[in-house]
Amino acid sequence: MQSNSWVPLFPEQASSFAWQVDYLYFYLILVSVAFTVPIIAAIFIFFVKYREKERFATPDEIHGSIMLETVWSIIPFVISMTIFLGGAIVYYNQYRPPAESMEIYVVGKQWMWKAQHGTGQREINELHVPVGRNIKLTMTTEDVLHDFFIPAFRTKADVVPGRYTTVWFNATKPGKYHIYCAEYCGLNHSGMGGWVYVMEQRDFDNWLAGNESGQTPVQQGQDLFQNKLGCASCHAGGDNQRGAKLEGIFGKDVKLVGGQTVKVTDEYIRNSILNPSSQIVEGYQPIMPTFKGQVTEEQLVSLVAYIKSLSGVTPGTTTMSPAASPAPAANTSAPAPAANTATRTNSNR
Numbered sequence: 001m002q003s004n005s006w007v008p009l010f011p012e013q014a015s016s017f018a019w020q021v022d023y024l025y026f027y028l029i030l031v032s033v034a035f036t037v038p039i040i041a042a043i044f045i046f047f048v049k050y051r052e053k054e055r056f057a058t059p060d061e062i063h064g065s066i067m068l069e070t071v072w073s074i075i076p077f078v079i080s081m082t083i084f085l086g087g088a089i090v091y092y093n094q095y096r097p098p099a100e101s102m103e104i105y106v107v108g109k110q111w112m113w114k115a116q117h118g119t120g121q122r123e124i125n126e127l128h129v130p131v132g133r134n135i136k137l138t139m140t141t142e143d144v145l146h147d148f149f150i151p152a153f154r155t156k157a158d159v160v161p162g163r164y165t166t167v168w169f170n171a172t173k174p175g176k177y178h179i180y181c182a183e184y185c186g187l188n189h190s191g192m193g194g195w196v197y198v199m200e201q202r203d204f205d206n207w208l209a210g211n212e213s214g215q216t217p218v219q220q221g222q223d224l225f226q227n228k229l230g231c232a233s234c235h236a237g238g239d240n241q242r243g244a245k246l247e248g249i250f251g252k253d254v255k256l257v258g259g260q261t262v263k264v265t266d267e268y269i270r271n272s273i274l275n276p277s278s279q280i281v282e283g284y285q286p287i288m289p290t291f292k293g294q295v296t297e298e299q300l301v302s303l304v305a306y307i308k309s310l311s312g313v314t315p316g317t318t319t320m321s322p323a324a325s326p327a328p329a330a331n332t333s334a335p336a337p338a339a340n341t342a343t344r345t346n347s348n349r
């Protein structure tokens, strides 16, 4: 650990891929040094060795050297390809959440980070996670562009208005690590930060149990869907409904009017709520009104969570292929993810 009076040169490595980012970075430094030092040295040696000895001398003629040119082309080519490959591998690892991940929703707002767990706990500028588990964050913002950055995890992603971005990490050491906003987002940008608390599974379970707070995202979404927004009046399920079918669609392809096929993702669901007429499902009329301005980003996240739950995907254990996901063995003492389809009725309308 670093002493307090020094700014640490490197944050500690506290996620499963932190070392990969650092190794790549060291490699880049090594390559830069390996080129810079000989070039600077050559400048000094050459201006001593070849300094003007005779005024207006005619230099000797120089002829090309195939050998030399081949060498100075191939070596940089090989080096740049290793940089490209290293970067691609690290990027691939960082931006593809494993199928078995615990999903947490994060909403950025001037100037705070709001997080909501699949089990309903909410936090502001704090994020409690268990050590050694894959954590996937689905993030968006209520206002301007922010950027979620945890240096100790070497994880960083823009949080963009109108879109969902995801990052994931697997924290390797219990502890407390800084969260920053890494995109200038207005007056109090510098104060937009907080802490991730990485806890042993047992402590995390205790924390969850001690912070049981109201509805899960799925339950909130269900409430909005059935009561507050009245989505259920057209999307109640079953045949002969005016709205497109929502059960079992997540992760699958749907056919749109006009012949286009799109995959149902978080983004697709969000967009269908805000811009329904932009993607009409084949066989339905464009009668759905937009809900733009009527729902906050947090409510949208809940609605998306609820609609995903209709396909058997719950935020506790997200997977892209809902059918093939067994419940995780760990986390048994945590409250069960919301009951969802069981109470889906249209009785409130």
Ligand SMILES: [Cu+2]
Binding pocket: 108, 111, 145, 146, 147, 181, 182, 183, 184, 185, 189, 192
């Ligand atoms: Cu910000």
